[in-house]
Amino acid sequence: MSTIPHDDTMPEGDDFVAAEYVLGVLPDPERREVARRIESDAAFARLVSNWQRHLDPLDDEFQPVTAPQYLKSEVDQRLFGIDSGRAGTGVSFWNSLAFWRIVAFAALALVVVNFGREFIQRQAGQAPSQLVASMASDTGPVRSVAIFDDKSRKLKITLVAGELPQDKSLELWLIAGKDAPVSLGVLKSPKVTEFNVPAATAAKLRDGTTLAISVEPVGGSPSGAPTGAVVAAGSVSSI
Amino acid sequence: MTPEGISELISRVTLRDRAAFDILYTSTSAKLFGVCLRILGNRSEAEDALQDIYVKIWNKADRFAVADTSPISWLVAIARNHSIDVLRARKPAAAELEKAVGIAEPSPNPEQSAIASGETRRINDCLNQLDTERASAVRGAYLNGESYELLAIRHRVPLNTMRTWLRRSLMKLKECLEG
Numbered sequence: 001m002s003t004i005p006h007d008d009t010m011p012e013g014d015d016f017v018a019a020e021y022v023l024g025v026l027p028d029p030e031r032r033e034v035a036r037r038i039e040s041d042a043a044f045a046r047l048v049s050n051w052q053r054h055l056d057p058l059d060d061e062f063q064p065v066t067a068p069q070y071l072k073s074e075v076d077q078r079l080f081g082i083d084s085g086r087a088g089t090g091v092s093f094w095n096s097l098a099f100w101r102i103v104a105f106a107a108l109a110l111v112v113v114n115f116g117r118e119f120i121q122r123q124a125g126q127a128p129s130q131l132v133a134s135m136a137s138d139t140g141p142v143r144s145v146a147i148f149d150d151k152s153r154k155l156k157i158t159l160v161a162g163e164l165p166q167d168k169s170l171e172l173w174l175i176a177g178k179d180a181p182v183s184l185g186v187l188k189s190p191k192v193t194e195f196n197v198p199a200a201t202a203a204k205l206r207d208g209t210t211l212a213i214s215v216e217p218v219g220g221s222p223s224g225a226p227t228g229a230v231v232a233a234g235s236v237s238s239i
Numbered sequence: 240m241t242p243e244g245i246s247e248l249i250s251r252v253t254l255r256d257r258a259a260f261d262i263l264y265t266s267t268s269a270k271l272f273g274v275c276l277r278i279l280g281n282r283s284e285a286e287d288a289l290q291d292i293y294v295k296i297w298n299k300a301d302r303f304a305v306a307d308t309s310p311i312s313w314l315v316a317i318a319r320n321h322s323i324d325v326l327r328a329r330k331p332a333a334a335e336l337e338k339a340v341g342i343a344e345p346s347p348n349p350e351q352s353a354i355a356s357g358e359t360r361r362i363n364d365c366l367n368q369l370d371t372e373r374a375s376a377v378r379g380a381y382l383n384g385e386s387y388e389l390l391a392i393r394h395r396v397p398l399n400t401m402r403t404w405l406r407r408s409l410m411k412l413k414e415c416l417e418g
Contacts (some may be wrong), residue, residue: 007402008403010399010403010406010407011403011407012404016409016410019283019406019409020405020409022381022407023380023381023388023405023409024319024320024323024385025385025386025387025405026327026386026387027327027387027388028327028328031323031324033326049306052308052312053312055381056308056309056312056315057356057358057362058359058362058378058382059311059312060314061382062270062273062274062277062315062382063273063277064270064272064273065273066268067268067269067271067272067289068286071268071286071289071293072261072264072268072293074290075264075293075297078290079294079297080303086349097333137301138302139301139302139304140301140305163275173254175254175255175256178256178257178258181251181254210254210255212254214250225247226250226254227246227247227250227252228246228249228250229246229250229303229304229305230250230253230254230300230301233253235255
């Protein structure tokens, strides 16, 4: 690969296409095609990120220019505004919520397999108050399912896919509305970790609350707020 | 804002933390607006692009988790890629080509920043090992979003020759950077 061909021969290969994409020199149709390939071809995507890393230092030369503050209001309007009907990107946001609902629903089947027996045995009394959340990300390997029993205030979580990292911890967070994330604890086992949820936190666990897993230093975030990358997230639904 | 601070903000944005998104905008929008302005070369397009970019950042924040890069580089890459997409989609492309004559050729030497990091020095050293004209093509593409078409006109060579040149320059650049 490092042999330089004769002077007027064009060197060929994916690595050059990746470099051309990162540089940005390709014409529109070809550029779109390469962008699609990045989404579907992991090996090619790695070539692209490798080139991006090589060229990143040139970013220093982009001189900052203060952006008008009203642009942020426009962004907020598009993402969160009531007038979201006109915003194309607003639609994709809602699509992604719908996506999460479908994922959470599909996860019920897994929940039955993983936890079902125990709960079926308890079903003698009145209707149980249980919540389930399926957590995943578009890009990472981690998928997880959590189930919360309101009566015992016990939350159980299992990794459906992905592994516990060796030298890091995975920490579970609850995010209710605009409140700051609240830690529920660190995952102890890829099979089942059980957390006792304090009453005040349990009160926030309801339909639509988000659960998320972040990568933290061993033992959990030192600051009480998530510090590392979020590897999976999903919203809570009652069953 | 430190890279760790920006990483934390991006993670919190993944968790749909709007306060974190506000701070992220305040602390990074000038850099990203600088990228849009330089590549698109006009203010109203750059403003539209910047909005699209922050919408993307909100929607794609979870991808940072698996990106093997610094947070500011990740954000700049989103801004650069979006701006170049807009530039390439312009119709007619003739407007862009007019720039070929109008815009000053980028200097083969970097605009000296007060504190050039070791990595910045390294890529500039490697670019300096290329022919001046070729280094300038690489820099013009990355920093100004210049296309093969425009570079070919500027350097008065056929498109395929330009492509051959650039690919060979990239090969040398990579050998230098990884060597």
